Amino acid sequence: MIRLEGLQVTFARGTPLETPALRGLDLTIGAGEFVTVIGSNGAGKSTLLNAVSGEVIPDAGRVLVDETDVTRWPAARRAGRVARVFQDPVAGSCAELTLEENLALAHARGRRRGLRRALGGARRDLFRERLAELGLGLEARLSERMDRLSGGQRQAVSLLMATLQPSRVLLLDEHTAALDPRTAEMVLDLTRRVVEEHRLTTLMVTHSMRQALAAGSRTLMLHEGRIALDVSGGERAGLAVPDLVALFAQARHQALDDDSLLLG
Amino acid sequence: MSLIALLGAVETGLLFGLVALGIFLSFRVLQFPDLTVDGSFPLGAAVAATLIVSGWNPWLATLAALLAGAAAGLVTAWLNVRLGILHLLASILTMIALYSVNLRIMGRPNISLLMEPTVFTPLEALPLPGYVRLPLVLLGVVLLVKWLLDRFLASERGLAMRATGMNPRMARAQGIGTGAAVLAGMALSNALVGLAGALFAQSQGSADVTMGVGVIVVGLAAVIGGEALLPPRTLFWATLGCLVGSVVYRLAVALALNADFIGLKAQDLNLITAVLVVAALLLPGMRRSTRALFSRGGEG
Ligand SMILES: Nc1ncnc2c1ncn2[C@@H]1O[C@H](COP(=O)(O)OP(=O)(O)OP(=O)(O)O)[C@@H](O)[C@H]1O
Ligand SMILES: [Mg+2]
Numbered sequence: 040m041i042r043l044e045g046l047q048v049t050f051a052r053g054t055p056l057e058t059p060a061l062r063g064l065d066l067t068i069g070a071g072e073f074v075t076v077i078g079s080n081g082a083g084k085s086t087l088l089n090a091v092s093g094e095v096i097p098d099a100g101r102v103l104v105d106e107t108d109v110t111r112w113p114a115a116r117r118a119g120r121v122a123r124v125f126q127d128p129v130a131g132s133c134a135e136l137t138l139e140e141n142l143a144l145a146h147a148r149g150r151r152r153g154l155r156r157a158l159g160g161a162r163r164d165l166f167r168e169r170l171a172e173l174g175l176g177l178e179a180r181l182s183e184r185m186d187r188l189s190g191g192q193r194q195a196v197s198l199l200m201a202t203l204q205p206s207r208v209l210l211l212d213e214h215t216a217a218l219d220p221r222t223a224e225m226v227l228d229l230t231r232r233v234v235e236e237h238r239l240t241t242l243m244v245t246h247s248m249r250q251a252l253a254a255g256s257r258t259l260m261l262h263e264g265r266i267a268l269d270v271s272g273g274e275r276a277g278l279a280v281p282d283l284v285a286l287f288a289q290a291r292h293q294a295l296d297d298d299s300l301l302l303g
Numbered sequence: 304m305s306l307i308a309l310l311g312a313v314e315t316g317l318l319f320g321l322v323a324l325g326i327f328l329s330f331r332v333l334q335f336p337d338l339t340v341d342g343s344f345p346l347g348a349a350v351a352a353t354l355i356v357s358g359w360n361p362w363l364a365t366l367a368a369l370l371a372g373a374a375a376g377l378v379t380a381w382l383n384v385r386l387g388i389l390h391l392l393a394s395i396l397t398m399i400a401l402y403s404v405n406l407r408i409m410g411r412p413n414i415s416l417l418m419e420p421t422v423f424t425p426l427e428a429l430p431l432p433g434y435v436r437l438p439l440v441l442l443g444v445v446l447l448v449k450w451l452l453d454r455f456l457a458s459e460r461g462l463a464m465r466a467t468g469m470n471p472r473m474a475r476a477q478g479i480g481t482g483a484a485v486l487a488g489m490a491l492s493n494a495l496v497g498l499a500g501a502l503f504a505q506s507q508g509s510a511d512v513t514m515g516v517g518v519i520v521v522g523l524a525a526v527i528g529g530e531a532l533l534p535p536r537t538l539f540w541a542t543l544g545c546l547v548g549s550v551v552y553r554l555a556v557a558l559a560l561n562a563d564f565i566g567l568k569a570q571d572l573n574l575i576t577a578v579l580v581v582a583a584l585l586l587p588g589m590r591r592s593t594r595a596l597f598s599r600g601g602e603g
Contacts, residue, residue, distance in 0.1 A: 113475075113480075114476065118475070118476060118478030118479075122476075125476075153459055155459060156457055
């Protein structure tokens with residue numbers, strides 16, 4: 040599970056460009072819960088994920104993963120519990136390394152890396168087996184460079200990399216945004232399968248309202264660094280995309296009104 | 304050109320092949336443009352020569368030189384990783400500081416090793432003339448180092464180092480401590496350069512504080528030249544290219560200096576090398592990644 044308490048992140052603090060990205064955010068996500076996150080550009084979605092992964096260290100507040108306080112842990116140390124897939128298919132892997140080398144990097148996530156061969160032993164067999172499960176024919180392309188794969192193939196591999204080692208939390212930041220609709224659907228199906236199979240506590244950021252409702256069991260809307268909407272269960276089941284859009288607009292106006300109240 | 308001059312060039316080329324491997328590690332693997340080598344090369348020579356003259360076993364002295372080189376690399380990496388100083392500047396600071404350090408270590412600008420035992424002394428038992436013996440032995444040493452480096456870069460830890468250079472954000476997400484990887488890689492890189500300096504001093508019979516000038520450019524020329532001669536499709540070819548580039552560079556220099564009609568003198572070497580590196584960078588066939596790396600200081 041993930042628990043965030045009073046999380047505050049401010050970029051360029053003390054300069055004219057000071058940007059509050061998260062303003063005291065509280066959130067608890069139960070173990071195995073699949074949460075989708077929406078919100079306009081700059082709402083703080085990526086920053087939220089970065090705070091959980093450790094790429095961003097908050098100014099105030101706490102980050103707990105499975106009841107362990109990881110607030111001060113650097114990203115590399117959290118990697119044993121937190122796996123992630125980036126928006127940019129290029130960002131999640133090393134383009135100049137081969138497919139099997141990338142998988143080997145992920146295979147050692149959260150373990151001590153030693154001097155034994157990264158591709159030694161039965162690893163290749165394991166990689167081939169896991170790639171075959173994707174159903175993309177990638178098991179025949181182990182020694183090809185990563186940049187030979189298409190964006191969708193790379194995102195599928197990124198998902199596989201995120202699950203080669205057991206972890207507790209999966210962070211997905213618009214991981215289908217760079218893909219064409221059909222490939223996006225394929226990657227989303229794969230995501231559901233992976234999350235279910237490994238019972239991962241998942242946070243998925245998306246700009247697609249349809250995706251936000253179709254995947255997972257709970258939807259959050261972020262606005263100006265706070266949670267403006269949090270729906271789950273029956274309430275969410277009854278929502279269609281237009282309802283969510285309406286709620287989205289409503290929450291934003293609500294936030295505007297709150298601000299003007301404060302200012303007034 | 305005489306056979307002796309030819310083999311002399313090969314010998315120097317092989318020694319600088321170690322420097323090229325070190326530079327490959329910093330510039331290419333870690334994408335860390337590192338000028339420390341101009342200081343860590345004479346540092347290796349200074350440490351080895353000083354210890355040998357004071358009666359140390361030459362093997363131990365050479366090992367000490369290697370460790371001194373590693374320490375120099377660590378300082379540069381530490382300035383960059385922990386203090387956040389730009390990598391290029393961090394390495395220049397270390398290089399400048401090492402000039403003073405080297406003088407302190409040697410206590411004078413030059414130490415002669417002509418009358419001293421060196422790691423090459425036991426080889427005199429071999430029934431070969433000196434100018435054949437040394438290149439032959441160095442070939443073995445350099446190939447061994449290349450093999451060890453290849454093996455390391457194929458290990459879990461080595462792969463983590465490569466990922467750190469290519470995509471640090473991804474590396475961290477895979478649990479790799481990128482700061483530690485840079486520290487280790489820079490130590491290894493400059494250890495190789497320190498080793499080269501120690502062996503160079505022993506093969507030349509002296510150490511000199513000024514012997515580091517231009518080492519970085521010569522090493523770069525070897526790395527870039529090697530990439531042009533042997534396209535680095537895999538690690539094996541990339542490191543082999545460094546060695547081939549280094550030997551070919553020395554041979555080309557020896558030939559050019561030998562051809563009297565060109566009128567070149569030894570002191571023109573650094574200028575010519577710099578021009579050659581620029582030419583190699585501008586070559587149309589040059590791989591884009593290589594060019595971006597060397598022409599923009601490895602940013603991004
Ligand atoms: N590294 C950074 N330096 C300075 N400001 C930043 C940085 N990262 C994010 N910000 C700012 O913080 C705010 C929140 O950004 P964030 O990336 O979390 O938004 P987002 O919800 O992911 O938006 P998008 O939908 O566009 O991806 C924005 O105003 C952004 O400009
Ligand atoms: Mg974002």
